[in-house]
Amino acid sequence: MAKKAKRKYSEGASKEVENEMRRYKKGTAKSGKGGRGGKVKSRKQAIAIGLSKARKKGKKAPKKKKT
Secondary structure (H helix, E strand, C coil): CCCCCCCCCCCCHHHHHHHHHHHHHHHEECCCCCCCHHHHHHHHHHHHHHHHHHCCCCCCCHHHCCC
């Protein structure tokens, strides 16, 4: 029998990203601290914000990539 694949993200983190994508599609997603950075203009940005929020809440999400 094949092993069940391990999740990269927790379900809670997925929900957080899902909610942020909804806000992005509605046009209400804002970037930066307190939404002062302006509107979110790309899907990638919306996903990054969702993951960041999930990390702050302590959900299982991959670490931020270092450049």
